[in-house]
Amino acid sequence: MNQPSEKQDIVIFGGGNMGQALIGGLLDSGCPPDEITVIDTDPSTCSTLEKSFPQCRVHAEANCAPLSAQVVVLAIKPQVVRLVCEQISARYGSVRPLIVSIAAGTLTRDIGTWLGAGFPVVRCMPNLPVLVRCGSTGLFAGPEVSEAQRAQAERILAGVGFTLWLEQEALLDAVTAVSGSGPAYFFYLIEAILEAGQSLGLNADQARQLTVHTALGAAKLVEQGDQDPHALRRAVTSKGGTTEAALEILEQQDMKKIFATAIHHAAQKAELLSRSSTPSTETRAADADK
Ligand SMILES: NC(=O)c1ccc[n+]([C@@H]2O[C@H](COP(=O)([O-])OP(=O)(O)OC[C@H]3O[C@@H](n4cnc5c(N)ncnc54)[C@H](OP(=O)(O)O)[C@@H]3O)[C@@H](O)[C@H]2O)c1
Structure with a gap:
């Protein structure tokens, strides 16, 4: 495992609500700002990021992401995950850093297909209170993820609240229904x-x-x-x-029954959105409310 003093470059694709919360959490937990690079295609978000996090590196182009990155975070909307994965694959194909995705309903299988073989992927389901560092996040690690990489993912999400590792990706549907929604x-x-x-x-x-x-x-x-x-x-x-x-x-x-029915319905919806076949990912992402 990396020692705390060892430099760990982190690249975050997407500097919107969730991306900014993750940066804030990392900085609060002692991550040096010059180890964080944010890539965001929206010029107004880039200028907000430069003001809020003046010592972090901010770029609009994927090809400005440092090749030294050990972790790449996907904090972009599900409908652009495929495009960004293809950019990451082109840039990092030979080094294969850890990919941490918070994109709702996007399976590790799909992310792996878009990246190409061999990338370690952690899929996470955080919730809105990460904005006030009081979030709850379910995490699932794909087969290529090492213990040291689990710790790297944990460090990023623990900065914004409670974390819970799951051994089955399907349980992220339950996490979505209980804490996501x-x-x-x-x-x-x-x-x-x-x-x-x-x-x-x-x-x-x-x-x-x-x-x-x-x-x-x-x-x-x-x-x-x-x-x-x-x-x-x-x-x-x-x-x-x-x-x-x-x-x-x-x-x-029978309020308990009403809540149980509602939460089961949310879990079924999460499963439907994430289990849809790969070609319909864009459609289901547009339907997703996160
Ligand atoms: N909000 C929640 O409670 C919640 C909970 C769980 C999971 N999530 C997940 O978190 C992810 C991010 O959500 P968010 O609310 O932070 O979204 P957001 O505020 O819209 O931030 C995403 C940012 O990424 C930018 N972007 C778009 N395409 C890009 C590209 N190709 N490369 C780099 N940046 C790009 C967007 O720019 P434009 O605005 O110009 O597109 C935007 O500034 C989503 O996948 C969502 O499913 C959110």
């Missing part, structure tokens, strides 16, 4: 609770603050406490009390 479920719940708070007379700011801090507090109790969510819920539900009154309504509506 997960922030939207919590946004929906927060939306519902704060709207109810407002209907009870709280103003918008009061309802928002109370709801958000309650969500944060509840998540911290689950994360840090000894008790599972079921035990925590029982502990705050006094017989004949207000919480019990509210939970009775949720149980009557």
Whole structure:
């Protein structure tokens, strides 16, 4: 494995929302900025990157990517992954650095086909809270990936939050359904609770603050406490009390079943998008909402 002092050039294709979050995470975790090169074809994104990360190298052309790169990150939309893989193959065919892809629904098999044989590929499914370094990312390593390369991929994604390695690529569909789409479920719940708070007379700011801090507090109790969510819920539900009154309504509506149905539906959709045959990748990427 590389020693911390050893230089590790990282090239990131795509300096948009996710690319910028990954750069921020790397810099926060001590990666020297001159080891990071970003390639982005959008001139306005390039000038944003130059302002936000003045010591990183920013280029618009793939052929400016340094040949010394040990890791190449694909933080571009799924519909351009094939094109970028072909550029990487042309530039790095003889050195074959680690490829870390965060493109939603793009299989390692397809990435491998577009790169040509022998490139080690790690496919990741991060989620939106990486923007605030509080993301959750599922990772899967293809067969050519060494332990040292797993550590390199881990370093990049751990800079923006929690990471979980999976031994089967198919489980990335479950990750997509649980944590990839997960922030939207919590946004929906927060939306519902704060709207109810407002209907009870709280103003918008009061309802928002109370709801958000309650969500944060509840998540911290689950994360840090000894008790599972079921035990925590029982502990705050006094017989004949207000919480019990509210939970009775949720149980009557079978909210757990509704969530289970919704999350299974998301997983099926993820599978459909990622298992489509290679020629339809552009179509499915356009359909993907990430
Ligand atoms: N956002 C999420 O919550 C989330 C979650 C999981 C995974 N992802 C995945 O993360 C990836 C990036 O998403 P994002 O939201 O960061 O996208 P984004 O903000 O659109 O950033 C992508 C950037 O790449 C540029 N680009 C386009 N073609 C390029 C090329 N050939 N070479 C280099 N750069 C190129 C784009 O320029 P133009 O704007 O000019 O095209 C844009 O600046 C996607 O594959 C997405 O599926 C996102």
